Amino acid sequence: MSRPHRSHLSDAALVVALLILGIQVYLFETVLQSVLDGQRALLPGAFAASLVLTAIALLLAFKVPRIDQGPKH
């Protein structure tokens, strides 16, 4: 069965996606704790950083056509 290389995602891309999610979890937990402490000043910056991370994750997941050569047949 032939398989298009277009769908293949490299280990590096997957690790970056996992890393981004880890950062997002840490960021959200930290910001939520700060908000509960009444400190809202970092919300705009945290939102911007989170937006950039999400954009990268979406780019990796949906738009990167082929990062490596994929598995050999």
Add this chain to the structure above:
Amino acid sequence: MALWRRSFPVDLADEGRFSRREFARFLALVSAGFTAGLGYLWLRKKPLEGAPEPRGQNEVPVALGLAADLRPGQSRLFTFRDAQDRCILLRTPMGELRAFRQTCTHLGCAVRFRNDRLECPCHEGFFEVERGFPIQGPPTRPLSGIALELRSDGTLWAVGDLPKPTDLPARAGAACPRILPKEVEA
């Protein structure tokens, strides 16, 4: 052949290839969910449950009586902004007056002043009385402090919120037998 493989007849190689891409998409969507959550927190005007209101709103001073009436080790309850905003005024063993919201930062039980520290009876959380830091038990965030004002006629007034402290005081360890001095210094 296992039942699940008969039910989902996907070639193993294809399964690995597609699941990796789809897993990355799932991660990206979860990441977008966190971003949306942060955006919601940013745009939300009303404070979250348990969070203090922004400073400068509803700052009506509340009279707490004569400061001299409270002796070291004693405490008194009062309400600040409304009937639900329960606070505790206390005089520390060192003779200093402190006031905190009674709401425990763990699960919201009412703390009480006992044995020179504030304790939450629900889950045995303890806070030191200087700045309201948690020193033992489940709470991880300090209590909300209330700013006090001693007027010339000897009366004590609650006048607003104190900013949340962020640095652990050195004496917090001394108040808690479970915290070793090395942990506090580190």
